[in-house]
Amino acid sequence: MAGLVLKGIGKSFGPVEVLRGIDLDVADGEFVVFVGPSGCGKSTLLRVIAGLEEVTSGTILIDGQDVTTERAAERGLAMVFQSYALYPHMSVYRNIAFALENMRLPPAEIEARVRRAATMLRLTDYLDRKPGALSGGQRQRVAIGRAVVRDPKIFLFDEPLSNLDAELRVATRKELAGLHAEIGGTMIYVTHDQVEAMTLANRIVVLNKGRIEQVGTPLELYNRPANLFVAGFIGSPRMNFIRGQVTPEGRLVTPDGKVTLPLPAGHAPGAEITLGIRPEHVLPAGGEAPDAILTVDLVEKLGSEAYLYGTLADGTALTLRSPLEDPARRGDSLPIRFERQRLHLFDAAGLAIRP
Amino acid sequence: MSQTGSPPRAIPRDSLASRLIQGIAGLADRPMAWIQHAVGGRGMAYVFLGPNILFFGLFVFLPIGINMAMSLTGGTNLFLSERPFIGGDHYRSLMQCGSYLDPASCREDHFWKGVSNTLKFTLFQMVAMVGTALVTALVLNRKIRGRGFFRAVYFFPVLLSPVVVALIWKWILQRDGLLNGAITLAGGEKILFFVEPGWAMFWAVFVSVWAHMGFYTLILLAGLQAIPADLYEAAEMDGTKPMRVLTRITLPLLWPNLVVVLVLVLIKAVQTFDEVFVLTGGGPGTATLMVVQYIYETAFANQVQNFGLAAAASMLLGSVLFALTMLQLWIARRKAA
The missing domain is CATH 3.40.50.300 (P-loop containing nucleotide triphosphate hydrolases)
Known part of the structure; x- marks a missing residue:
């Protein structure tokens, strides 16, 4: 060999x-x-x-x-x-x-x-x-x-x-x-x-x-x-991407201003950033304060888990993987939150921003 | 209905052409309905087959029958009703031989000379035809410059009439022809190609190969292109030498096509007439006289027109061709299976 x-x-x-x-x-x-x-x-x-x-x-x-x-x-x-x-x-x-x-x-x-x-x-x-x-x-x-x-x-x-x-x-x-x-x-x-x-x-x-x-x-x-x-490319369903700009308060706001999401500290205000989050790291908010509201367009029930396909307020498509058999119905507005440690951030050139 | 879903070349439904076609087709509606009413649904198949069967019967089966009857009758009259029945006399006289290997010892020595020449011609032509067609196909299957041009050039003679082919080569090969002109220019002596029996047979085979090779090359080329390219890549990875690729991969995979070509060449060679007849006239003497030429001359060209004997020779040749055709069909079906 x-x-x-x-x-x-x-x-x-x-x-x-x-x-x-x-x-x-x-x-x-x-x-x-x-x-x-x-x-x-x-x-x-x-x-x-x-x-x-x-x-x-x-x-x-x-x-x-x-x-x-x-x-x-x-x-x-x-x-x-x-x-x-x-x-x-x-x-x-x-x-x-x-x-x-x-x-x-x-x-x-x-x-x-x-x-x-x-x-x-x-x-x-x-x-x-x-x-x-x-x-x-x-x-x-x-x-x-x-x-x-x-x-x-x-x-x-x-x-x-x-x-x-x-x-x-x-x-x-x-x-x-x-x-x-x-x-x-x-x-x-x-x-x-x-x-x-x-x-x-x-x-x-x-x-x-x-x-x-x-x-x-x-x-x-x-x-x-x-x-x-x-x-x-790696991961199925593919990673969710939300494009936006860093606000003076250090949050990410989508171009139409309808969705504001939390960001880890250290990003310059005004910077163009893409936030990536895998479907399994998007969670129903439960009792906690939601990061965004997902309008469910389609539910795929696979038995052991379910995929929810929906859109955020600004129209960004987002997929959520739920371990529950039947987590939501089409048309539901589902409060969601993102696992903070699992956020992926990319700069305007598409390169990963490492902490 | 929207036109967007229609096939791109379909005639639009409301076009003039479409209405014309529908109008013409409509004319047949009433008679067809009447016929279907008369013969029933199942009978319609025979109605559609009928004209073709009639055509085939008139121009294929009826002549075979007449030929068969002709071979069993004697005399010089053309009409069967005026010919006396003589049974298998013609067959007996054709088969009457001291030794089948010596045409001179046979009663119908020209027939057996024709058989002998046809066998020789078939053998030489098969080897030369399949050999050159195979080599040409192998070369044309490679990525060479001007491949499309060469493919067209090699196929071109197939489009020519056999008589035209023979005349072209006759002009080239005759005593004062192009080839002898070139030989003379090069300082050589003229060769009388149509006077020396060996040369005459050589050129008969050569011209036949030249004229028909393109067709067989095409069949072999199709076979070669059906061999998946990744088999050759696998062979390359396996470190296979080119000659071994040819003998162990290409030829075995091309074998079904090769057999079809062999049988087709064989059938065509046995039937050879026009090219050789125009080129050499069967000469010198009877050196290139083929069986079909013998049949033609016996029936139509000799002073005494012996239709019965020619018909008997035709039947013998026909049975050989029938056997070869069955062989070809059997091989083709085996290949398809």
């Missing part, structure tokens, strides 16, 4: 700049997840690392060696594709053994490696079948087996669970976590599903418009987002 260093990676397709100045260190044995909205460049970055796309600028180091100009096959990486990319005319055994045959390993060793991988991935009973005779989950395991058997320096996963149904996705996610714990390899995983990112990653890399917005552990990103983009 090996570490990976990306220095100033840039990639353009004609005039379109897809990746800009990507710098990243991935430690040996780390599970790093790239997340971001569609078109943010996460899959391109993975393909650049794999050697399937050439970089326009920058350097790629694997295990300290510059592999920027090396072909994909020479980098010693293995990739699991979104579509599995199994050879449909070959049996499961042949699919897993194919790369080993390319390496001209002795047949006995190929057999041993394939059997070991098949046992690990519970594929022993399917070795003679063609991919067309397997379920989606089994095909995914074959694709993983094809990667595992090569003993690569780094595993690359390109949205490997996106073709699976919800139940199978959860099961395969657990298997992947187990696989990482078992073989301890360096893994780089691309997804747009933040639950996958949060549950699998040692560290998450949030990408937007070809740039890295933030790199950190899942909880770092959740609790201390570096900017508005990360704050809005």
